[in-house]
Amino acid sequence: MTHSAAQVSxxxxxxxxxxxxxxxxxxxxxxxxxxxxxxxFFVGGVAAFLIRYNLISPNxxxxxxxxxxxxxxxxxxxxxxxxxxPAAPVTLGNFLTPLMLGARDLAFPRLNLLSWYLFVIxxxxxLYAVVGGGVDTGWTFYTPLTSFYSKGxxxxxxxxxxxAGFSSIATGLNFIISIHKLRAPGMTWYKMPVFLxxxxxxxxxxxxxxxxxxxTLLLLAFERIFGIGVFDPAIGGDPLLFQHxxxxxxxxxxxxxxxxxxxxxxxxxxxxxxxELFGYKFVVWASIAIAVIGxxxxxxxxxxxxxxxxxxxxxxxLSYMVAVPSxxxxxxxxxxxxxxxxxxxxxxxxxxxxxxxxxxxxxxGLFVAALAADVHLTQxxxxxxxxxxxxxxxxxxxxxxxxxxxxxxxxxxLYPEMWGRVGAILxxxxxxxxxxxxxxxxxxxxxxxxxxxxxxxxxxxxxxSASAMVLAVGYLLxxxxxxxxxxxxxxxxxxxxxxxxxxWTTPSPPPTENFAVTPTVTQPPYQYEHAETVSHx
Amino acid sequence: MSDVATHEFQFxxxxxxxxxxxxxxxxxxxxxxxxxxxxxxxWIYARLADPSAFDAGARQTDLTIGIVNTALLxxxxxxxxxxxxxxxxxxxxxxxVWLLFACTLGLAFLGLKFGVxxxxxxxxxxxxxxxxxxxxxxxxxxxxxxxxYFFSTALHGLHLIVGLGLVAWIISQARQFTPKRHTPVLIxxxxxxxxxxxxxxxxxxxxxxxxxx
Numbered sequence: 001m002t003h004s005a006a007q008v009s010x011x012x013x014x015x016x017x018x019x020x021x022x023x024x025x026x027x028x029x030x031x032x033x034x035x036x037x038x039x040x041f042f043v044g045g046v047a048a049f050l051i052r053y054n055l056i057s058p059n060x061x062x063x064x065x066x067x068x069x070x071x072x073x074x075x076x077x078x079x080x081x082x083x084x085x086p087a088a089p090v091t092l093g094n095f096l097t098p099l100m101l102g103a104r105d106l107a108f109p110r111l112n113l114l115s116w117y118l119f120v121i122x123x124x125x126x127l128y129a130v131v132g133g134g135v136d137t138g139w140t141f142y143t144p145l146t147s148f149y150s151k152g153x154x155x156x157x158x159x160x161x162x163x164a165g166f167s168s169i170a171t172g173l174n175f176i177i178s179i180h181k182l183r184a185p186g187m188t189w190y191k192m193p194v195f196l197x198x199x200x201x202x203x204x205x206x207x208x209x210x211x212x213x214x215x216t217l218l219l220l221a222f223e224r225i226f227g228i229g230v231f232d233p234a235i236g237g238d239p240l241l242f243q244h245x246x247x248x249x250x251x252x253x254x255x256x257x258x259x260x261x262x263x264x265x266x267x268x269x270x271x272x273x274x275x276e277l278f279g280y281k282f283v284v285w286a287s288i289a290i291a292v293i294g295x296x297x298x299x300x301x302x303x304x305x306x307x308x309x310x311x312x313x314x315x316x317x318l319s320y321m322v323a324v325p326s327x328x329x330x331x332x333x334x335x336x337x338x339x340x341x342x343x344x345x346x347x348x349x350x351x352x353x354x355x356x357x358x359x360x361x362x363x364x365g366l367f368v369a370a371l372a373a374d375v376h377l378t379q380x381x382x383x384x385x386x387x388x389x390x391x392x393x394x395x396x397x398x399x400x401x402x403x404x405x406x407x408x409x410x411x412x413x414l415y416p417e418m419w420g421r422v423g424a425i426l427x428x429x430x431x432x433x434x435x436x437x438x439x440x441x442x443x444x445x446x447x448x449x450x451x452x453x454x455x456x457x458x459x460x461x462x463x464x465s466a467s468a469m470v471l472a473v474g475y476l477l478x479x480x481x482x483x484x485x486x487x488x489x490x491x492x493x494x495x496x497x498x499x500x501x502x503x504w505t506t507p508s509p510p511p512t513e514n515f516a517v518t519p520t521v522t523q524p525p526y527q528y529e530h531a532e533t534v535s536h537x
Numbered sequence: 538m539s540d541v542a543t544h545e546f547q548f549x550x551x552x553x554x555x556x557x558x559x560x561x562x563x564x565x566x567x568x569x570x571x572x573x574x575x576x577x578x579x580w581i582y583a584r585l586a587d588p589s590a591f592d593a594g595a596r597q598t599d600l601t602i603g604i605v606n607t608a609l610l611x612x613x614x615x616x617x618x619x620x621x622x623x624x625x626x627x628x629x630x631x632x633x634v635w636l637l638f639a640c641t642l643g644l645a646f647l648g649l650k651f652g653v654x655x656x657x658x659x660x661x662x663x664x665x666x667x668x669x670x671x672x673x674x675x676x677x678x679x680x681x682x683x684x685x686y687f688f689s690t691a692l693h694g695l696h697l698i699v700g701l702g703l704v705a706w707i708i709s710q711a712r713q714f715t716p717k718r719h720t721p722v723l724i725x726x727x728x729x730x731x732x733x734x735x736x737x738x739x740x741x742x743x744x745x746x747x748x749x750x
Contacts, residue, residue, distance in 0.1 A: 098547070103547055104547040108561060109547070173564050173565060177561050177564060180560060181553070181557040181560060182547060182548075208567065208568065210568075211574075212572070215572050219688065226665070226666065226684075227666070228665040228666055230583060230681065234677070235681045236583060236586055236681050237583060238582070245578075245579070513546065
């Protein structure tokens, strides 16, 4: 291991506030992002808590449908744009991309820092919008409700998302160019870790879909400010056009949320099965296929919006096609575990939980992709449960898995393993008990976004709300033991998991310049049955 | 700065840094193209729904200013191109002169567009709303046309202003560029030309299509 005394850990390279806030080091920017992202996750979580609180009673406990509308809008806006979309790329992606590439930083470090400032500015504007006054449109901002009838700080919310979008574009651009241009000598495309491939697929969507949303929101703001605009049917505009443009971004954005998670899981499963990733090329091309097909399925959000039957059938068929690469991945992960020496450490527990929850979310996705079934299920809790299985059960589990896996690398400390496992199990159990009842509720016909509901839905809602508390404890727990480990955790070695990948060849925490000597890659990734993957020249 | 090629520590060489920066601007421009995409798409879509009203709106625009402005922008891209060629052939002074010329043409565009054309549009009551001057069956669709018109020209104008700022920055930094080291000149040039290309799509949408029938 190359660890000379001259190398200063990135955490010790300056202790002033300035040395953090003006740092262009990708690792420090990742830490800045972690602080910001965690903050928004918990604010969005508080809104979720209040939603579940309201739904304990059939008549609603909050007392006002208006407040309830503002709560679920706040939850949706913060969670989608200030947690789910950016979270994995800007934290894990930022920290790991140069390390996995064998590079010293991203291609454009100052752009990276700028993206953090844009994100934080956007976040505060969004907080102002959703807390100080509120927005009652839902996170989808459908016209003409949003442009003419909604009360509240719609324009501020739209501006916030617009700015956050440019933060995303900057991040995606940085990753794509870095992956193209900064790979270490010998690291061919097929020698890259799958995490980088999925980040690449994610970034393509960020760079090419986000600008469409940005313009759509600008047109929406124009319409709201001037009272006249392109989505207004009174002058020949088309509200459906808004939905098309909105979902052209927002459906691919779903893959922005989940693709980095696929990458994380593809790193963890081989490491804890002590086996090479099964079907590397299939996993890699499945990510790319998901990103490409993901651009062609937006119409399945509009089956009951009055689009033509012909287009709905085509969109339904295309939506089924996304299931193919997703299933390929699941089979490959299971194939990797098959006959492996499996260790059930916390990252692996999260990863296995991910496979179960994501598969459930994915299979129920087929129900809503089916045109006929969707007519019954759309706008019900079935849809809510489906996307929470993918987004929260899937993405958040993968995010937590990655956090536990790379925590020693980021901080140089080990977290308490036992608590990590307890947290992983709590989250899995709490999650299922919270959201599985919602499948049943939706199937029975309970509509989403309603403040009150009929008496006979009470038991399942009560179960969901009570279990949400278990889930909340599961999410708060890591906050506690991670903080504890920063102070008292055991010092981590360079490679505490015995994992392959360039990031494990440098000290934990890594020095500012990442690698003392630029590494040369000679073998494919995940050579767990064999010896060293990397040699330092 | 000297002519010794320096580079940031994540790159292997100055050439590596140059290539990376140029890839970056191309990808950014791809993103920008998709940013403008929804306007073009919505515009064409809305026109198909109500062509006669869009034609009525388009006939109120000032074709002469449109043509002059298009010529100004194309000329400014050409001027920038000559400026870029100048630094490549070693004449920093000539580069500055051509870039100043490109800026002047850009400013002339802004003056004509917003100082003259917009003012006369507003005086003619073409801003959509209660005081919109076109009456009759085409009133609604023509308002939609002018909603697109004002929105897209304002946005294009903003991009042009950013572009002017960037060219001014290149001029102020002229001393550090040499025939071998002038990546920022190329990058700003790509952006500058991109703004013109956006205009080349807007020009027919605003002035030409409605006059064709």
